[in-house]
Amino acid sequence: MDSGGLTQEAATLWAAAKALEGKLHLPGVRDDYRSRLEQVVLLGTRVLANGVEDPEVPLLQWILLQAHTARAEDARYGAGQLSRGSQRAPTLADCEDGWQRVEQIVCTAEEAASAAAELARQLDTAKAQALADKAQVAAKEGRAIVTERNRAYTFHADPGFSFGEGWYLAAAALLAGVPIQIRPDATQEVQAKRFLLDAGLADSLRPYRPRPASPKHLTHIIAQSFRADAAAAQRTLRTAFLGDESPADSLTSWIACHVGGQPSKKVLLWVRTGDHDVERNTCFDELRQLAELVVKAGLTPIFFGDAVPLECVPPSAINLTLCWKEPLFQGPDMRRAQLQLFEALRCRHGLLGQIGVTTAGMDGPALMGLPTLYLTQEPNVRLGKWVGAVPGYQEVVRSSGYFDVIHTTLQQWQL
Template sequence: MTRGLAEKAATLLAEASGLQGKLHLPGVRDDYRCRLEQVVLVATRAMNDTEENQEGTLLQRVLLRAHAARAEDARYGGGQLSRGSQRAPTLSDCEDGWQRVEEIVCTAEDASVEAARLARLLATAEASEIAGRAEGAAKAARKIVTERNRAYTFHADPGFSFGEGWYLAAAALLAGVPIQIKPGAVQELQAKRFLLDAGLEGSLRPYRPRPASPKHLTHIIAEAFRVDALGAQKILRTAFLGGESASASLHSWVDDIVEGKPAQKVLLWVRTGDHDIERNTCFAELQQLSELVANAGFSPIFFGDAVPTELVPTNGVDLTLCWKEPLFQGPDMRRAQLQLFEELKKHHGLVGQIGVTSAGMDGPALMGLPTLYLTQERNVRLGKWVGAVPGYQEVVRAPDCLDIIATTLHQWRQ
């Protein structure tokens, strides 16, 4: 009976080893893992039924190789799963994935311990070398967990979304998430200036690869707002705006642009980027929004990317591309942009903003500017803010969406 199990275990191991050159093919690695588990089960059962003899030595060798192979496979599996977990779209998916990584790492460590025990029993150079490989695999697997990068990248390159900086700074202020900035980025100094001014020096970490996914940030922020919306808003306003009023140059610049437009105002955001072009502003829709705003008694302020001049009505204000002005490109560029919105609120009747799902809108939204964002379908990430961030409303493009916007504009008038 023992001889038969020993031969079966050896055959299973040989079959599993024969798959090693094909592990990249679909389904093969799963088959490989199943075979290794079967080897361990069969050989362990046989070991419990045998005495110290030739079959026992054979089983020890089989088990040693099987455990070493399992340790190395677990190291590979943990590495692969960690990459997917780090990019998971939700924070809970990310944490669930890393919990599974931890379990896989423990498998590698358990296999390594067992391989070391068997190597001591066999007491050969070959056995010691095999156990050493298992130990190395287990240590490499554990390193995946201990070196997990929990920091989120604050993008400081114009090619990335400027507005996502609001997400990350807010999450750091409200939930203590760590931040990293890639050295040498075009706007590295401006990003650091904003974070330092916001009191986030302690949140900065050295830059490392494979950061956490920014997709988690809206959820983190939503949770903080659900606990205490007014308190969260106060924290962000204090940090983002500082204790000082807008500069005299900013105040004068806004006055010159908006002079002669005394009506209350609504920001209309314009997006025409190359990334996710399906989210870009449709100018026909923008025309409709402008008319709705005017019919509700507001002056529209166009903000963001450029629009055809004929779209801006006589009572409108064209602030598109203003973010390229030197006033908004200096060391304090991020705070200056937020202070622009505050100037418009305090002195020029700005009551709300409407636009596509552009992250640039979310800085003012988090600080209290009523917001309508337009989307083709329910937005999983930003939808978390609806009902959590005061005044934050999602409008799906459906037949009644213009009626919803008109109703909301009427409420803003009140």
């Protein structure tokens, strides 16, 4: 085919691509559009490189300029879409892989904008320059998607969010340096900042921005540090979370009032009754059986967390459910006070370990060394990364004989 025929083919391909622009929201159409744009660019570039008759050059340059501009704008759109999905990726590896592909797409936009600029220079018309400017804007906006990526994780400071997720984020910041942001004017913003500053994380705080990194990554980040050196990781967290000062007298008095009269060995039984992921909530029949198992092992159950029906609480048990709502645990140092409570129970009141469903509230004390057994209907992908990494962290799947596993664990805790 002669150059004139190839130029006409390029024009036909461009017209077919342009005809799709009003349908790009339909399934599969955008992929077809991108393929046609690529065909136009490849064909037009080859024809120009091989030489065409002079009258055909401006037409082919104009077709190519339009195709490059459309390609730059489409790449900007694709980079934006993929960046949002990458930020929500379930694993850190998937997130990073997604952002690498965003970078590649942005490079496509920049290459298209560069080609458009050269074609506009050759055509030397206001109309051509206007198109090239559009391509340049698209490329710059695409690059901004990459450079403005929000790498910070949000430390939620509203009661509606999981309180325990804060343990994950603070731990990941201490062990791996991840950045943290807090939404301004959140209900517990003051308490969250106080905890992070007391933990030595002032340099990890960033201004709040939309589209933060996914908290789903945090358990994996923490597991990596523990697998590298569990003892060092635990020391780091204990030092940061507990601080150097002794617990306040008010906390010591509160513990003595609620727990001090029972010298026996104890086990925390966590209660969860939240609105989020209700299938993970505590089953009270199971909780009653757990309490009986603890008592039969010669131990005292301490109920902690959300409200528990009184018929589930044996006479020998200690009921601390909802204590976290008391002023002592809602003040500026609420997070450290709660961790100091667990630490005091462990060091001075015979606390051996904790059992509960997959509630993140357990994981602060777990990371500091309190033996932990969590119950789950099926293996937990996120928390399972800690099993074998965080010392004393154990997953028990509700399958035949799982109460026997718990019984054995209670015996081991007493050794």
